[in-house]
Amino acid sequence: MLCKLIGILLVSMTPALASAQDPTREEAAAFIERAEAELLEVWQDSARASWVQATYITEDTELLAAKASEKSTALAVQLAQEAARFRELDLPYDLDRKLRLLRLALTVPAPNNPEDTRELALIETSMESAYGRGKYCPDQETCWDLQVMSKMLVESQDEEHLRTVWKGWRTVSPPMRDDFTRYVELGNKGARELGFDDLGAMWRSQYDMPPDAFAAELDRLWEQVKPLYDSLHAYVRFRLRETYGPEIVPADGPIPAHLLGNMWAQQWGNIYPLVAPADADPGYDLTEQLVAKRTDAEEMVRYGERFFLSLGFEPLPETFWARSLFVQPRDRDVVCHASAWSVDAGDDLRIKMCINITGEDFSTIHHELGHNFYQRAYMDQPTLYRGSANDGFHEAIGDTLALSVTPAYLKQLGLIEQEPEPSKDIGLLLHMALDKIAFLPFGLLVDQWRWRVFSGEVSSAQYNQAWWELREHYQGVVAPVERSEADFDPGAKYHVPASVPYSRYFLAHILQFQFHRALCNEVGYEGPLNRCTIYGSEVAGARLNAMLEMGLSRPWPEALEAMTGETEMDATAILDYFAPLKAWLDEKNEGHPTGW
C-alpha cells in the first residue's frame, strides 16, 4: 500500500541458508530467490488485513492487522539480518542491490525479539486507528470528524469558529503521546540492530547516497525555492490582514495557522478567493463546475483514469472499481486519509479515499491513480524491485498529470466553456502556488522534527515545543492558541501516527515540475509551462512509462534520466513555472514587509 509501505518479508529461513560459514555467491542467489518467491504470499496477507482495518475500524480488525504486521515485521527483520552475511561477497549487480534493499525494506524495523515486535505492531496499528476514528465533540449532541472540520476551515471566515475547529482537531492526539514515545524507542532499537545510527538515519539511507548527503540535498533544494516562498508568504499575510484585521494578522510576524484553509496550513489553495487578484482572476472555479455537472465520486475517478488512458496506459481492472472505497461510509469509522494500494503487489489495485466533489480532490484523485499506474508498471519486476525509483517519485507521478489539468484540457472535457486569456495567468499561477509553493516548507519540516526526535536531540518533554519552533522557522506560521507539552500537535497530522516518512512529498513537489517540463519538451510544447497539457500524448506516455516500468531496479538518477535526460533533482523547473508570478508578487509586496 502507498502511502504506508508495508514491510517486505519472508517466511522462515531454511537451515542451509542460515548457516554461518563461508557464504557463497550461489547461496546468496538462492537466498534472494527464495526470499522473493515466499515474500509475496505473506505480504498479501498483511496488505489484506491492513485494507480491512483501514476501511472498517474495529477492535477486531485492529488486532488482526497488528498480528499480520507483527508477523511480517518479525520476518523482514530476520531477513535483513540474514542478508548481512553476504555483504562482504563480490556479487553481481542485482544480487548486491537486492541484498541492500532487504536491509531497508521496513519503514520501522522492530528489535529482533517477539515481545518488542508485538508491542511495536500493536502501537502502530493503534495510533493509526486512533487517528482514523478521531472526533471532536463541541457539545453532547455534536461530534465532528476530520472531514467535517476540514470543510469548516475552507468555508468559514469567522475567526473564532476557525480557532475552535483548529483546536478541536488537536484534542485527538494527546492520547497518542506515550505510545509515540515508546514507538520511537522501539524503532530506534530496531534500526540500530540493523546497523543504522537511529531510525532517522535509516530513513535518510533510502536514496542511493549517504544519509548526510541526502539531508544536504534537501537543504540545497530548499534554498533554491525559499525566495519564492517568502514572496508568497508576504503577499498572503498582507491580504489576510485586510480580511481579518491587524489584531489577528501581524504586519511582519508569522501567520496564525488557522486562517490558511487547511488543518495543517500545508496547502493554501482553499483561500484563493480571499487573496485572488482583482484584475487577473481566471473566472472559473473547478469545484463549482464539477458540482454544476452533478459529478459523483466515481465519475471523478473516471476523469483521472481517462487521463492515463489518453497517454496510452491500459484501463484499470474491473476489480479496481468493485473493491475501491470512494465514499466515506456513514455507518462505520474508516481511515479517510487518501491512499492507493496494490493488495497483491500485482493488478489488485485500489484506492481508499473519502472523495468530496471539489477541485482539490480532483487533483488528489490523479495523485492516487499515479501510485496505482506506477504499481502496475513495475509489477513484472522481481518482488524486491516493485517500488519507485525513490519514494519522491511515487508521490510525484499523479501530481505531474494534474499539472496538465489546464484550462485547455478542462475545455476539451466540457468542464469550462472558454479558456481565460493569457492576462489571467497570474490568477492561475497564484492558485497553483498556494498549493505547491506553500507546501514546500511543510514538506520539509515534518521529518526535520522526526529526525530530531529519533536522534534524541528532541526529547519527549520537548515534542510540541520543537514542532512549533520548526513550524515557525520554516513556514512562518504560529499556533492561534497557547500550546504546551500537554498537547501533541505532530500526532494530529496523519503521517506521524501512521508512520509514513514525509520528505518524499517535498521531493515530489520539486520533481513533479521537473517531470512536467521534460514531458512538455517531449511533446514539442514551447509556451508558458502552466498552459502545457500532455493530455492525449502517447509520446509523453511512453516517456513516462520508460521510467515507471524500471521500478526500483536501478538507482534513482538513472530512472530520472530515462524520463528527463537529467540525473539530478532540480528546482529550476518549479522556479521557471512560477517566474511570472514571482515578479508579480514582488511588485505587489512593495511597501509590505517580507519575512517573519
Ligand code: X8Z
Ligand atoms: O498523504 C498524501 C497523499 C497520499 S500519499 C494524499 N499527501 C500528503 C498529505 O496529504 O499530507 C499528498 C500531499 C502531501
Ligand code: ZN
Ligand atoms: Zn501519495
